[in-house]
Amino acid sequence: MNLPELCIRRPVMTTLLSAALCVFGVMAYRLLPVSDLPNVDFPTVQVSANLPGATPETMASAVATPLEQQFSTIAGIDSMTSTSTIGSTQITLQFTLDRNIDAAAQDVQAAIAAVQRRLPTDMPAPPSYRKTNPADQPVLYLALSSPTLPLPAVDEYAETMLTQRISMVDGVSQVQVFGAQKYALRVRLDPNLLASRGIALSQVQDALSAHNVNQPTGLLDGPHQALTVVATGQLGDVNEFRNIVVAYRNGAPVRLGELAAVIDSVQANRVASWYYTEGRGARAIVLAIQKQPGTNTVEVVDRVRALLPDFKRQLPESVSLEVLRDQSAAVRESVSDVRFTLFLAVVLVVMVIFLFLRSIPATVIPGVAIPMALL
DSSP, rough: OHHHHHHHHHHHHHHHHHHHHHHHHHHHTTOOOOOSSSSOOOOEEEEEEOOOOOHHHHHIIIIHHHHHHHTSSTTEEEEEEEEEEEEEEEEEEEEESSSSSHHHHHHHHHHHHHHHHHHOOEEEEEEEEEEEEETOOOOOOEEEEEEOOOOOHHHHIIIIIIHHHHHHHHHHEEEEEEEEOOEEEEEEEOOOHHHHHTOHHHHHHHHHHHSSSOOEEEEEESOOOOOOOOOSSSOOOOHHHOOOOEEEETTEEEEEGTTTTEEEEEEEEEEEEEEEETTTEEEEEEEEEEEEETTHHHHHHHHHHHHHHHHHHHHHHTTTTEEETTTTHHHHHHHHHHHHHHHHHHHHHHHHHHHHHHOOOHHHHHHHHHHHOOO
């Protein structure tokens, strides 16, 4: 007895089997990942190193070259590229597809530790690395702007309120901040004033480091109680920095305000982002949201969009939060086109069969079999 005969002789079993196929087909359809590109994970590690004030040539020779020489000893590297800019170097290591990304990251970490002594000693932090996938593109861009508040204040809202909350959303891999404007105090020295007082740049740097520290002061022990001494060594505003004593000349203190212009500024004053709306452009802080590999693009975007009304209520009225770009729109349209194409194909096939056979029972059979086959 073959399968068709078994199904004909046992209609109840056939009906239950068809119903089960329909139920599991619908369940599998709802679990299908929705994305614009296939899920391909390239084992890629990106290394970043910073040396404020260094030229691109210095970054390439003093930072990028030692790192590249050490990275070349790692097995399984398919390609290695580096980009050096003012005060920053980025090295991208792409490994072969059969290389485990976690093991490759451990090798990169060991290489960074081995080459640490060959790097400049005045680097503010050792080189850092992170595992990335160059095929992953942000699925949603958000823009924060304000016509009245300064950009450092807008950046504070973006990085403390929005970024941290969005990073906890299920399916979100990371949130990148473009055009970050973190507050910083900038000292613009006058070389003529330095030369006239006989003061070197290193003296100014040492004075800034010595007067802006926050270290534990100590503990006072008594017979009945112990007291912790709290002394804030960090300076708070521009005027306090201007009063820093850099050196003494002829018994008189030379303060920083006499040698330089101390102003409120941002850490990266050569990085900016703009948001254009209604033909007008305004400075903005842009958040680029990336999804985790294999997750549903539409669902991730919907979860993030569900948070936007809460964000707008918490932000000041002068701060505008807008969706700059939504990559899920193209995915939604593609999925809608596929659904319509499948429905139209089923209808056309059934119509053609009915026109040729002129029999309703003979038409019902493929009309039921085609959706069953799709499920």
